[in-house]
Amino acid sequence: xxxxxxxxxxxxxxxxxxxxxxxxxxxxxxxxxxxxxxxxxxxxxxxxxxxxxxxxxxxxxxxxxxxxxxxxxxxxxxxxxxxxxxxxxxxxxxxxxxxxxxxxxxxxxxxxxxxxxxxxxxxxxxxxxxxxxxxxxxxxxxxxxxxxxxxxxxxxxxxxxxxxxxxxxxxxxxxxxxxxxxxxxxxxxxxxxxxxxxxxxxxxxxxxxxxxxxxxxxxxxxxxxxxxxxxxxxxxxxxxxxxxxxxxxxxxxxxxxxxxxxxxxxxxxxxxxxxxxxxxxxxxxxxxxxxxxxxxxxxxxxxxxxxxxxxxxxxxxxxxxxxxxxxxxxxxxxxxxxxxxxxxxxxxxxxxxxxxxxxxxxxxxxxxxxxxxxxxxxxxxxxxxxxxxxxxxxxxxxxxxxxxxxxxxxxxxxxxxxxxxxxxxxxxxxxxxxxxxxx
Amino acid sequence: xxxxxxxxxxxxxxxxxxxxxxxxxxxxxxxxxxxxxxxxxxxxxxxxxxxxxxxxxxxxxxxxxxxxxxxxxxxxxxxxxxxxxxxxxxxxxxxxxxxxxxxxxxxxxxxxxxxxxxxxxxxxxxxxxxxxxxxxxxxxxxxxxxxxxxxxxxxxxxxxxxxxxxxxxxxxxxxxxxxxxxxxxxxxxxxxxxxxxxxxxxxxxxxxxxxxxxxxxxxxxxxxxxxxxxxxxxxxxxxxxxxxxxxxxxxxxxxxxxxxxxxxxxxxxxxxxxxxxxxxxxxxxxxxxxxxxxxxxxxxxxxxxxxxxxxxxxxxxxxxxxxxxxxxxxxxxxxxxxxxxxxxxxxxxxxxxxxxxxxxxxxxxxxxxxxxxxxxxxxxxxxxxxxxxxxxxxxxxxxxxxxxxxxxxxxxxxxxxxxxxxxxxxxxxxxxxxxxxxx
Numbered sequence: 001x002x003x004x005x006x007x008x009x010x011x012x013x014x015x016x017x018x019x020x021x022x023x024x025x026x027x028x029x030x031x032x033x034x035x036x037x038x039x040x041x042x043x044x045x046x047x048x049x050x051x052x053x054x055x056x057x058x059x060x061x062x063x064x065x066x067x068x069x070x071x072x073x074x075x076x077x078x079x080x081x082x083x084x085x086x087x088x089x090x091x092x093x094x095x096x097x098x099x100x101x102x103x104x105x106x107x108x109x110x111x112x113x114x115x116x117x118x119x120x121x122x123x124x125x126x127x128x129x130x131x132x133x134x135x136x137x138x139x140x141x142x143x144x145x146x147x148x149x150x151x152x153x154x155x156x157x158x159x160x161x162x163x164x165x166x167x168x169x170x171x172x173x174x175x176x177x178x179x180x181x182x183x184x185x186x187x188x189x190x191x192x193x194x195x196x197x198x199x200x201x202x203x204x205x206x207x208x209x210x211x212x213x214x215x216x217x218x219x220x221x222x223x224x225x226x227x228x229x230x231x232x233x234x235x236x237x238x239x240x241x242x243x244x245x246x247x248x249x250x251x252x253x254x255x256x257x258x259x260x261x262x263x264x265x266x267x268x269x270x271x272x273x274x275x276x277x278x279x280x281x282x283x284x285x286x287x288x289x290x291x292x293x294x295x296x297x298x299x300x301x302x303x304x305x306x307x308x309x310x311x312x313x314x315x316x317x318x319x320x321x322x323x324x325x326x327x328x329x330x331x332x333x334x335x336x337x338x339x340x341x342x343x344x345x346x347x348x349x350x351x352x353x354x355x356x357x358x359x360x361x362x363x364x365x366x367x368x369x370x371x372x373x374x375x376x377x378x379x380x381x382x383x384x385x386x387x388x389x390x391x392x393x394x395x396x397x398x399x400x401x402x403x404x405x406x407x408x409x410x411x412x413x414x415x416x417x418x419x420x421x422x423x424x425x426x427x428x429x430x431x432x433x434x435x436x437x438x439x
Numbered sequence: 440x441x442x443x444x445x446x447x448x449x450x451x452x453x454x455x456x457x458x459x460x461x462x463x464x465x466x467x468x469x470x471x472x473x474x475x476x477x478x479x480x481x482x483x484x485x486x487x488x489x490x491x492x493x494x495x496x497x498x499x500x501x502x503x504x505x506x507x508x509x510x511x512x513x514x515x516x517x518x519x520x521x522x523x524x525x526x527x528x529x530x531x532x533x534x535x536x537x538x539x540x541x542x543x544x545x546x547x548x549x550x551x552x553x554x555x556x557x558x559x560x561x562x563x564x565x566x567x568x569x570x571x572x573x574x575x576x577x578x579x580x581x582x583x584x585x586x587x588x589x590x591x592x593x594x595x596x597x598x599x600x601x602x603x604x605x606x607x608x609x610x611x612x613x614x615x616x617x618x619x620x621x622x623x624x625x626x627x628x629x630x631x632x633x634x635x636x637x638x639x640x641x642x643x644x645x646x647x648x649x650x651x652x653x654x655x656x657x658x659x660x661x662x663x664x665x666x667x668x669x670x671x672x673x674x675x676x677x678x679x680x681x682x683x684x685x686x687x688x689x690x691x692x693x694x695x696x697x698x699x700x701x702x703x704x705x706x707x708x709x710x711x712x713x714x715x716x717x718x719x720x721x722x723x724x725x726x727x728x729x730x731x732x733x734x735x736x737x738x739x740x741x742x743x744x745x746x747x748x749x750x751x752x753x754x755x756x757x758x759x760x761x762x763x764x765x766x767x768x769x770x771x772x773x774x775x776x777x778x779x780x781x782x783x784x785x786x787x788x789x790x791x792x793x794x795x796x797x798x799x800x801x802x803x804x805x806x807x808x809x810x811x812x813x814x815x816x817x818x819x820x821x822x823x824x825x826x827x828x829x830x831x832x833x834x835x836x837x838x839x840x841x842x843x844x845x846x847x848x849x850x851x852x853x854x855x856x857x858x859x860x861x862x863x864x865x866x867x868x869x870x871x872x873x874x875x876x877x878x
Contacts, residue, residue: 007492007528007747010516013485015529021481025471032464036780037804039811042460046452046562047486047548048506048518053446067487069508072552077449079487089446090454099825101814109486113511123485131814138793138814145797149804256793308446341475354577354695358584365476365588372478375540375570375577386538 012113012122023329024125026338027322028107030153031127035105038146040129042105045086051076054085057278057307065113079111083128084304084317091132092310100133100313107322118327119293125322126296132305135314137249140282140300141256143316147286148264151295154325155334158289160265163226163254164272166279166299167246168233172215175240176207190273195219219271226254226268233270246281253282278304281316290331296320342394342430345387347374349399357398360408360423364396367427388413394430451552451561462768463564465777466761467546469592470566474544477585479568481544484525490515493524496717496746504552518550522567523743523756530571531749539572539752546761557766558732564761565735571744574753576688579721579739580695582755586725587703590734593764594773597728599704602665602693603711605718605738606685607672611654614679615646629712634658658710665693665707672709685720692721717743720755729770735759781833781869784826786813788838796837799847799862803835806866827852833869 009015016024035042048071055063058081067079080086083106091102107127114120129146131139144161151159166187173183182205189198199212214236221229221236230251237243250268257264274283274297281300288295298318305313329335344364348357361371372392374383380397387395397409402420410429411418421429448454455463474481487510494502497520506518519525522545530541546566553559568585570578583600590598605626612622621644628637634655641651653675660668660675669690676682689707696703713722713736720739727734737757744752768774783803787796800810811831813822819836826834836848841859849868850857860868 007489007495007532009485009528010487010489010510010514011512013487015485015525015533016483017533018480018482021483024483025481036809037807039782039809041457042464043457044455044460044463046448046454048449048452048550048562050446050449056446065511067508067510069506071449071506072504073450075449086454089448093446094454094456099828103811111487123487134814136814136816138797138812141797142812142814145801256797343478358577358580358695362584368476370475370478372542373577373581375573375575375581377575389538 010122012116014121014123020326023326023335024322026336027154027325027329028125028127031107031150031320031322032105034146034150034153035127035129037149038103038129038142040103040105040131040146042107043087043090044108045080045083045090045106047080047109047111048077049080049086049089051078053089053308054078054080056085057304058085059277062112067111067113081112082110082319083108083126084130084301084319085308087128087130087317088304088308088310091130091305091313092308096310101139102130102132104130104132119291119321119324121323127320127322128317130315130317132313132315135300135302137252137256139314140249140253140316143298143318144253144257144264144284147296147298147318147320150320151286151288151325154329155332155336156288156325156328157332157334158265159295160267160287160289161284162267162269162272162287162294163250163282163284164269165246165250165282166273167249167281168218168237168243168270169215169273170280171240171243171246172211172237173202174242176211178202178205178207184277187273187277190219190271193271195271221270222268222272224265224267226258226266227251229268229270230254250282274299278307284318286320288328288332291324291328293324294321295324295328341368341370343370343372343390343392344394344396344430345372345374345383345390345392346396346398347378347380347383349380349397353398353400353403356403360396360398360426363423364427364430367431369427369430384411384413396426449561451555453560453562459765461777462765462774463761465775466593466764466768467564467566470546470589470759470761471544473585473589473592474566474568476588477542477568477581479542479544479570479585481546482526482529483547484519484522484529484545486518486548486550487516488519488525488528490517492528492747493517493519495524496743497524498716501551506550506552520551521549521758522547522565523569523740523758524747526567526569526756527743527747527749530569530744530752531747535749540578541569541571543569543571558730558760558763560762566759566761567756569754569756571752571754574739574741576691576695578753579688579692579755582737582757583692583696583703583723586735586737586757586759589759590725590727590764593768594771594775595727595764595767596771596773598734599706599726599728600723601706601708601711601726601733602689602721602723603708604685604689604721605712606688606720607657607676607682607709608654608712609719610679610682610685611650611676613681615650617641617644617646623716626712626716629658629710632710634710660709661707661711663704663706665697665705666690668707668709669693689721713738717746723757725759727767727771730763730767732763733760734763734767780807780809782809782811782829782831783833783835783869784811784813784822784829784831785835785837786817786819786822788819788836792837792839792842795842799835799837799865802862803866803869806870808866808869823850823852835865 186198234247278301279299280302283299285294285297300316302314364371395411410421625637673686717740718738719741722738724733724736739755741753803810834850849860
């Protein structure tokens with residue numbers, strides 16, 4: 001090997017070879033279809049954004065893992081670690097006068113300097129849906145339902161939603177006048193399931209014994225009997241007005257999705273928190289039983305657009321990790337069958353048939369047939385071997401003798417039989433199913 | 440406006456709003472379809488690559504405009520300025536044992552710090568096709584024909600190819616033993632059409648008067664009567680063996696594409712050069728008469744894979760500028776009609792119909808109809824106004840009275856008429872065309 005053959009991808013980045021690439025494009029396509037079915041319009045924002053924008057509400061952890069640099073004009077820029085900041089920028093500026101609600105969809109790659117591991121890359125793919133302008137529980141329910149539709153469209157089974165509501169806990173902390181910095185620290189500890197540390201921090205901040213014991217009880221409440229758990233939450237937080245409101249909001253959302261056609265499998269977790277600081281209402285993550293990492297997640301963030309300089313705009317959004325959805329699809333072996341074009345290798349015999357060969361290839365392509373020209377000047381036997389290896393459907397052999405009769409030889413590579421076919425009939429011959437897929 | 444509302448895109452980057460985004464996705468989709476029709480497999484490579492890889496054959500101009508930085512692990516990385524280096528990396532490593540020819544396709548964004556202007560952005564989109572492993576003229580012809588198919592698929596008219604062959608000039612310079620550094624400088628001057636400077640440089644390098652006068656004649660040869668021009672080239676370079684070979688290769692390629700079905704409009708330009716140093720054979724660019732910038736270009740580079748540490752692999756490739764194709768489509772007003780889903784706004788009247796409303800929305804979506812739920816609790820009149828403004832096809836009004844009869848009100852927003860329809864019949868009612876598109 002020469003010195004230069006050591007080229008490889010940057011650590012944490014990866015290539016998608018044809019099979020993987022086609023799966024990613026399939027998932028991307030499903031995401032776009034679901035957007036369309038739910039009335040979400042696609043927008044495409046840059047991968048390179050101002051550092052100030054991306055860091056505005058990113059939280060310390062995300063900020064510390066961003067790809068940050070200066071462009072040649074000395075601007076501080078970064079590669080997007082997620083899509084929401086870019087969407088919020090648009091909603092606060094270019095789209096600020098558009099009628100609400102705004103339903104927006106993005107799909108593409110994002111970048112974080114995380115330690116690479118199963119389902120986690122430094123360049124990763126997401127589909128992202130934002131519903132801006134409505135604070136109604138119907139909006140929350142819609143985001144949950146479209147997420148469920150997306151996972152279904154990819155053939156995933158045993159999908160479970162883990163749901164919490166940041167407002168229940170925030171209602172208590174705000175009522176107890178816990179300062180925001182401590183609130184955020186408590187949420188981050190809870191996100192890591194370090195409940196004892198969270199309680200300890202609250203005790204140190206002078207929160208009453210009564211209050212911390214309520215929170216201790218709260219974080220234990222989880223399970224699939226969701227309406228019962230909401231009832232218990234309501235009983236526990238009965239002295240905290242905003243927490244009661246939050247529990248009521250949670251109940252309405254849960255009722256909407258349980259009443260819907262799509263039978264979402266939900267686990268409610270009253271102690272559930274997510275890393276990002278900007279959530280204000282419901283939060284959720286999606287799992288399949290076969291995989292212990294979340295396929296994605298989202299939640300309500302009613303103050304975000306204001307923070308980006310826009311009008312107060314209630315909002316809810318979700319990001320789906322396409323790499324993880326692909327991983328789950330592979331584990332569940334649910335790779336969907338897509339309609340495949342017929343594939344044909346066209347082989348010219350001799351130098352003087354090049355024009356006709358090229359013309360035949362064009363005729364086939366115009367009929368939606370995938371054509372590979374044999375351009376290595378292989379002998380027919382060798383060419384057929386290659387076509388076989390590539391699992392192509394047909395080979396067309398263009399030779400002087402048949403051409404003089406206006407015909408070519410078509411070889412069916414599956415049935416292993418061949419015949420002479422008039423050029424005017426080759427498309428018909430190849431696209432007709434003729435019982436081939438029958439037993 | 441608050442201080443934060445000043446967020447905007449980084450200079451040279453841009454947002455695609457829904458209409459633009461949908462056009463880009465359309466063009467991307469056509470590129471993928473053409474890849475499929477010609478047997479090119481899609482691969483997806485990272486946007487962030489090692490600086491060494493991207494700069495290996497980039498040429499000074501591209502190198503000076505790359506987005507370069509260190510990642511958090513101290514690695515020198517850059518955003519890809521084009522796709523060929525990444526594809527070459529794969530062909531020299533992971534794919535090195537795959538049978539030839541390799542037909543590979545990529546599509547995505549690339550990055551160059553150019554001065555922004557019409558059709559030129561710092562984040563731009565390309566589709567890229569590489570045919571590796573064949574040095575036959577059929578390979579060159581295939582790349583030209585698929586490019587023509589792609590432009591046709593996007594509805595572009597008055598497409599012209601400008602074609603040259605780097606081997607004609609290189610054959611002369613190598614025979615005259617001009618050192619490579621000077622050869623590259625001459626090519627770059629020619630790329631900028633500074634022919635006199637190029638000739639001057641050659642004279643200063645001690646090239647014979649006879650030779651420079653041949654080159655002076657050569658660069659004047661251009662036009663649409665391509666076979667005649669090739670004949671003139673052959674006469675001019677008759678003492679340069681490699682140049683004669685190059686002219687013969689050019690003649691064969693031109694014959695193949697002129698004999699093909701796709702009627703490519705070609706201008707031959709014997710003095711044509713392209714900025715990149717790695718071309719070894721035919722080079723070309725595509726134009727439409729309405730736009731003075733190239734829609735893309737490509738050429739043969741038979742030594743590139745070796746330079747990336749792989750086996751000697753003849754190769755030809757093309758990159759299409761999707762932003763420019765979009766621009767040309769807009770100028771020619773050839774925005775293609777894509778099949779649009781029927782769009783329906785579903786409006787609930789009162790609080791107690793939420794479950795049914797959600798169920799109806801799901802039924803419609805499962806039939807491929809795009810549904811927006813009215814989630815702002817607008818009055819019916821206002822909701823219909825919004826649906827009208829959004830040019831939606833239908834509104835479905837879900838009220839207690841009709842629900843009790845198992846029905847809803849469907850309002851045809853185009854015909855401005857409404858009727859009560861049984862829930863079991865709504866899909867049929869909406870998807871049936873019923874002569875609506877007739878006069």
